[in-house]
Amino acid sequence: MTHYLLSVHGAADRGEYGDYGSKEAMEAAFAATGAFNDQLHADGYWVFAGGLQPATTATVVDGQGETPVVTDGPYLETKEIIGGFWIIDAPDLDVALKLAAEGSKACQGKVEVRPFEGVV
Amino acid sequence: MSEAAAVERVFREEYGRLIASLVRRFGDIDVAEEAAGEALLTALEKWPASGVPPNPGGWLTTTATNRAIDRLRREKQRDAKHRAALMYDDDSPNEDTGPIEDDRLRLLFTCCHPALAPEARIALTLRLLGGLTVAEIAQAFLVPETTMAQRITRAKKKISAAHVPYRVPEAADLPLRLDGVLAVLFLVFNEGYLASGDGDPVRADLTGEAVRLARILRQLLPDEPEAAGLLGLLLLTEARRMARVRNGQLVPLGEQDRTAWDRVLIAEGHALVRECLVVNRPGRYQILAAINAVHTDAPSAQDTDWSQIVALYDQLIRLDPSPIVELNRAVAVAELDGPSVGLALIDRLPLTGYHAWQATRADLLRRLGRTAEAKEAYAAAINATQNTAERAYLSRKRGELV
Numbered sequence: 001m002t003h004y005l006l007s008v009h010g011a012a013d014r015g016e017y018g019d020y021g022s023k024e025a026m027e028a029a030f031a032a033t034g035a036f037n038d039q040l041h042a043d044g045y046w047v048f049a050g051g052l053q054p055a056t057t058a059t060v061v062d063g064q065g066e067t068p069v070v071t072d073g074p075y076l077e078t079k080e081i082i083g084g085f086w087i088i089d090a091p092d093l094d095v096a097l098k099l100a101a102e103g104s105k106a107c108q109g110k111v112e113v114r115p116f117e118g119v120v
Numbered sequence: 121m122s123e124a125a126a127v128e129r130v131f132r133e134e135y136g137r138l139i140a141s142l143v144r145r146f147g148d149i150d151v152a153e154e155a156a157g158e159a160l161l162t163a164l165e166k167w168p169a170s171g172v173p174p175n176p177g178g179w180l181t182t183t184a185t186n187r188a189i190d191r192l193r194r195e196k197q198r199d200a201k202h203r204a205a206l207m208y209d210d211d212s213p214n215e216d217t218g219p220i221e222d223d224r225l226r227l228l229f230t231c232c233h234p235a236l237a238p239e240a241r242i243a244l245t246l247r248l249l250g251g252l253t254v255a256e257i258a259q260a261f262l263v264p265e266t267t268m269a270q271r272i273t274r275a276k277k278k279i280s281a282a283h284v285p286y287r288v289p290e291a292a293d294l295p296l297r298l299d300g301v302l303a304v305l306f307l308v309f310n311e312g313y314l315a316s317g318d319g320d321p322v323r324a325d326l327t328g329e330a331v332r333l334a335r336i337l338r339q340l341l342p343d344e345p346e347a348a349g350l351l352g353l354l355l356l357t358e359a360r361r362m363a364r365v366r367n368g369q370l371v372p373l374g375e376q377d378r379t380a381w382d383r384v385l386i387a388e389g390h391a392l393v394r395e396c397l398v399v400n401r402p403g404r405y406q407i408l409a410a411i412n413a414v415h416t417d418a419p420s421a422q423d424t425d426w427s428q429i430v431a432l433y434d435q436l437i438r439l440d441p442s443p444i445v446e447l448n449r450a451v452a453v454a455e456l457d458g459p460s461v462g463l464a465l466i467d468r469l470p471l472t473g474y475h476a477w478q479a480t481r482a483d484l485l486r487r488l489g490r491t492a493e494a495k496e497a498y499a500a501a502i503n504a505t506q507n508t509a510e511r512a513y514l515s516r517k518r519g520e521l522v
Binding site: 092 | 233283285
């Protein structure tokens with residue numbers, strides 16, 4: 001089994017309903033995502049998942065020097081950012097891609113699939 | 121043929137099967153390639169004296185497997201990856217391999233996996249299943265050898281790190297995934313049939329390799345009519361290869377010496393098309409094969425059943441409404457209804473940068489006597505291709521216009 005990060009990419013600028021155009025669309029996506037999460041648990045793929053606050057709430061810390069340097073804002077100023085993610089444990093990439101497609105449909109966003117090198 | 125060349129020929133023929141079985145056994149492409157390389161060295165050392173063994177493939181597999189096991193034992197303390205790979209070192213049947221049991225097919229689906237970049241899929245397929253060297257593949261696609269080596273290394277690393285499975289997809293996913301494999305083989309063939317660079321205009325090594333892999337695919341997936349369709353299409357196209365270039369110039373279908381066509385390949389291609397008709401589950405490659413069956417059925421260009429060809433293109437457009445298909449249909453329409461009708465269809469296609477669009481347009485303008493415009497279109501077509509035989513043909517046609 002391999003651990004995969006499924007990260008959801010969406011617009012950095014969020015509107016009133018987050019990444020969604022209307023209240024109804026947002027609620028429908030939340031409900032579908034909840035059902036997808038339940039399925040991940042039931043099928044044994046679930047490791048961890050979460051939604052993130054907007055990129056404006058991010059802080060970058062560079063601790064490579066003697067004193068850490070703290071900077072406001074995301075590391076990369078981009079139009080698209082990671083809005084949330086799942087970490088799953090799946091037997092191979094085909095399974096991970098299939099789950100990513102289901103997750104993408106549920107949350108209505110593009111999902112990047114990336115394997116972990118190791119998990120401690 | 122020298123003894124070393126004879127050994128290498130056998131090695132290339134057996135390479136895909138050898139690598140595929142080693143990948144299945146050891147679960148790692150690098151381990152498989154190293155072991156295959158060592159088996160080749162051993163063969164080069166032993167076969168000239170002892171003769172090629174009766175079952176060279178079996179000999180190579182046994183030798184490579186033993187080499188891989190030796191190496192993994194030696195290195196198992198040093199390298200975590202090889203240690204992990206050693207876990208595959210047993211003879212137990214492999215797990216869930218999908219509906220068909222063939223190592224090469226499994227590896228072909230891995231090489232053509234949609235998670236890999238399209239150019240990497242082609243390169244990996246030629247490297248691992250075709251047994252071409254990295255240098256040969258780099259030459260075929262006109263990129264520096266280091267670039268091609270990086271492309272292949274990166275794809276192999278992704279296969280291993282992301283756990284791209286060695287598995288034929290399940291029946292439900294097969295049609296979609298098979299499309300990817302067919303597309304790779306068709307691209308390899310096309311690159312050989314009309315090379316994109318200014319080197320050899322036709323690359324028989326690439327067309328031959330694509331035909332060989334299409335044969336394997338067809339043999340391994342006898343119930344998939346598109347696999348039969350692709351093989352039929354490639355055979356009926358390959359059959360005309362010898363007539364395609366004369367004195368360094370491309371010869372269009374209508375002007376080819378049909379006695380130079382390979383009748384054995386044509387007969388085989390026609391049989392495949394008939395078989396597809398009986399199955400009656402048409403697809404893109406089957407229709408293209410049928411179109412080529414009509415061409416190869418005609419004793420001369422004038423005797424070609426153009427209405428049948430237009431009807432087949434109509435069917436193809438319903439499945440694949442791309443401007444390239446529209447262009448090819450327009451060529452057939454021009455034969456049936458005259459060049460002005462064909463030209464009207466072509467002029468509305470968004471293909472101005474495409475050499476075949478310019479060349480077709482030039483030909484129709486020439487036939488309509490619109491000489492000045494034809495000259496311009498020939499010049500644009502010449503600019504849009506690097507293929508020396510195509511440029512030579514187009515230059516001659518332009519020169520003949522007064």
